[in-house]
Amino acid sequence: MAPDDPRPTAPTGGLPPVEPPPEGLLSGPYRRVTLAVLATIAIASYNNLSVSAALPAIGDDLGDVGLLPWTITVELLAASVAVLVAGPVIDGLGVRRTFRGAVVAFTAASVACAAAPSLPVLVATRAAQGLTAGVVIAVGVAATGLAFPDRLRPRAYAANSAVWGVMGVAGPAVAALVLTVTSWRGVFLVNVPVAMAAGAVGWRVLPDRRGHEAADPFDVRGTAVVVVFTVAALALASGRIPVIVAPVTLAAGWAYVVHARRHRHPVVRLAHLTARRWRHLHLVTAAALAGGVGANALLPVYLRGARATSTALAAFSVLFLTVGWTSAAWVSSRLQDRHRGERVAWWGALLLAPASVAAAVTVLAGVAVPLVFVAFFALGGGVGMVSTSALATLQGRARASEMGRVSSAHQFLRTLAISYGTAVAGAVLFAVVAARTGDVSAVRDLLGGAAPATSSATATALADGYGLALGVLALVCVAALAPARVIERDAAAGPAHAAGDG
Missing domain, CATH: 1.20.1250.20 (MFS general substrate transporter like domains)
Incomplete structure (x- = not known):
């Protein structure tokens, strides 16, 4: 055997060959993918948890306090819809291209939130931020399924859970710290360097399409029905005008079932x-x-x-x-x-x-x-x-x-x-x-x-x-x-x- 042959050799004394250490989430093949996925989880969790701390300051600055709850609600609605609609996009374009677009769009939406001159504009930019954040979440989950083998996937989700847990404490704390040294606009700008770092790490390493079938045509009608169903279902969960919202939820759900049975490529x-x-x-x-x-x-x-x-x-x-x-x-x-x-x-x-x-x-x-x-x-x-x-x-x-x-x-x-x-x-x-x-x-x-x-x-x-x-x-x-x-x-x-x- 050549001196530089990398294969393990049995040591003297009859001992068994030395086994190479098992690969982990931070081992060579998976390190950058792991960091990229965890960064996307950090982005989503911070965005979900931090804005509530800034609501009083936003109301004091922009007025229109009656619209304040919508800065939270519209983001939740948009993210919920985006998570679902992102599925066929990821399958068609691949995780890598979807990730690139989502990170760039999320960064732009965060800057737009920070620059909002009025509360109606902030609500609109928060809707855009929610859409992009929903895609970011979907990308992180799909990337975990595609990038890691079965034996490492549970550990990847354990790491994701740890990030959510840490951000449950750190997100509001970071927002509170930002509010003490700058204005509420800084709460949104914190997203920018984190998103840029996630993009830099994952830009070339997340899974690509690798020969998947051609992307399905976008299901516009199905997506519209999904939007109505999601808005109605979440409104019903919040107890808003159930006499109206409950029938709308049921009707939208039934309409989507009919649509999905007839459409060749439904969104879900x-x-x-x-x-x-x-x-x-x-x-x-x-x-x-x-x-x-x-x-x-x-x-x-x-x-x-x-x-x-x-x-x-x-x-x-x-x-x-x-x-x-x-x-x-x-x-x-x-x-x-x-x-x-x-x-x-x-x-x-x-x-x-x-x-x-x-x-x-x-x-x-x-x-x-x-x-x-x-x-x-x-x-x-x-x-x-x-x-x-x-x-x-x-x-x-x-x-x-x-x-x-x-x-x-x-x-x-x-x-x-x-x-x-x-x-x-x-x-x-x-x-x-x-x-x-x-x-x-x-x-x-x-x-x-x-x-x-x-x-x-x-x-x-x-x-x-x-x-x-x-x-x-x-x-x-x-x-x-x-x-x-x-x-x-x-x-x-x-x-x-x-x-x-x-």
Whole structure:
């Protein structure tokens, strides 16, 4: 053997050959892809979390305070639509070209937000920012599915979860710091260097089309129906004029089903939602996110209004579910080194169900606040184990040519699940407080960030209402056991059975 032959040789003494170290997310072939994907996640999470901190300063500067909520709402709506519509774009153009366009457009939209001379203009630029941010999210998820092999994909999603967790604290903190040294416009300008860095790292390394079939023609009519459905569905989740919005949501959903069955290249293929190989993965994830995140959304309101904790502790409380989620995502990624993702999702559902019940019991029993936090940490663990393993499994079943559509459909359903879980929690809480006291203004004040000034009757009603809301959402989490079990049994029966009819 030549002296410079790179092949390993057996050492003396009869010891086995030295194995090369396993490749990881930051090893040579994957380092730049990992950094690019994590940067896109950081962009999306900061953009999602930071603007709320700047709303008072924006209102003071631009006036038209009645439009302030729309700076948040329009971005959410636009991003939700863009995530779904980006699927066929990614499949047609490839991740790399879609990424390039999205990063450039997002940077331009961020600059436009910072330069907005009035609130109506800011709302319009926030819509553009939401569209581009939605594409950025879709690109990050699809790139993870395409760039990493099955064995590394769970670890990539664990890293993504860690970024979301860190940004849950850092995003508002960075925004607050920017507001102390400059104006609200700086909150938007922070996006620019981060987006430029993401573009520089990922410009040439993210997956290209590599011989996929020609891009499908853009489904204009289907996209229009999707926009109507998304706006109506999210409006319904927020409780806005349900008598009007509910029929619109149902009609738009029915119209899209009819359209998708007739159109050769619909923006969302029904099979990617309903086929056996996908639907149970969608269902278990939706149940976990609706139950877990919905329960967590009103925890600060409960702590301030019913338990009289400090504002800081109430704000900090939402992190226990996030930390549990992130921790479980890493545990899940390690478990998937030895076990199928379907089995890990089943184990996550087995953790999720009792944890959700424990969260409800701790609130209804009025136990010490630290025990409530322990229950929510466990609840986050169930959500994290289910959601990350299900997504990695879903992408492992997808062909490269459909990765964008499948991933985007799943992301869209996740958004709807979180919205409706939060809506259910709010509806139950408000109903109980209204029935007990006849006045929900104190709860509305708490939601708006006002200092708590609740009577003992209102505090008791709030605690009971939140406990009942957690009980309802615990039923949703328990329901996750059914699709999780189907997924696990199908995988045990063999790949062909797990693939089903999709």
